[in-house]
Amino acid sequence: MDSRVRIIGGHWKRSWLPVQALDGLRPTPDRVREALFNWLGQDLAGWHCLDLFAGTGVLGFEAASRGAARVTLVERHPKLVRSLASAKSRLDAGAVTVVHADVAQWLRTTPPQPQDLVLLDPPYHAGWLERLLPMMPAWLGPQGRLYVECEYTLTDERLAGCGADGLEVIRAAKAGQVHYHLLARKEAPAPATGQQQDGEA
Numbered sequence: 001m002d003s004r005v006r007i008i009g010g011h012w013k014r015s016w017l018p019v020q021a022l023d024g025l026r027p028t029p030d031r032v033r034e035a036l037f038n039w040l041g042q043d044l045a046g047w048h049c050l051d052l053f054a055g056t057g058v059l060g061f062e063a064a065s066r067g068a069a070r071v072t073l074v075e076r077h078p079k080l081v082r083s084l085a086s087a088k089s090r091l092d093a094g095a096v097t098v099v100h101a102d103v104a105q106w107l108r109t110t111p112p113q114p115q116d117l118v119l120l121d122p123p124y125h126a127g128w129l130e131r132l133l134p135m136m137p138a139w140l141g142p143q144g145r146l147y148v149e150c151e152y153t154l155t156d157e158r159l160a161g162c163g164a165d166g167l168e169v170i171r172a173a174k175a176g177q178v179h180y181h182l183l184a185r186k187e188a189p190a191p192a193t194g195q196q197q198d199g200e201a
Helices: 030-040 058-065 078-091 103-109 128-139 156-161
Strands: 003-006 016-019 048-052 070-075 096-100 115-120 140-150 167-175 178-185
Touching: 016 078, 030 058, 030 140, 030 167, 030 178, 048 058, 058 070, 058 096, 058 115, 070 078, 078 096, 103 128, 115 128, 128 140, 128 167, 156 167
Parallel strands: 048 070, 048 115, 070 096, 115 140
Antiparallel strands: 003 016, 140 178, 167 178
C-alpha cells in the first residue's frame, strides 16, 4: 500500500505527497530535511534549484515551499513522474518543472545552468555519485550549494578519487543509515603576497 510524506516547512507546510510502492524509493526523513534547511536558512526566496533523482519530490517541493523561484525535478520512473506532475498541479506549484529523463543523460545533454542549490539523492550502491559528482561544479553558481545523501561519509579523499576535488564538504551529519552532506565549490587560493594579479600593471 502506498504511503505519504509531509512537507515540513514554508507555504505548503503539513501538505502531503504520495510515496509510491516502489523498491528502493526512500524519501528523505523529516529530521534530515529539517537539518538541511536549517543549514541553508529557511528562506530560499529567488533561488534556482535542481532536484536530481526526485523520487517523491519532497526535497524539491520543500525548496519551492520556502520560496525558490525555480525548481526542476528530474526523474526517470514513469509512475513517479506522473505522481510529481499530479503533486505540482494539486499544490499549484508554478515554480516547479517536472522533467521525465535519465539523470546522467539529461545532465550530459542539457547545457549547465548555474543553480543556487542542487539536490542529489541517488539510489544506493549503484555508483551514481562517482559518475555525477565531477559534473556538479558546472551546475553550481558561485555561492551554490550541493546537497548529497548517500550510504557512506563523503571525504576529501572520496571526492578527489572520483575527480570531484573542486568541491568540499562544509556540513555533514548522519541519521540512522543516512549520511547527508552540504558541499560547495572550493574557494580559489589567494595569490601569494606580492604576486601580480590579472589587470595589474
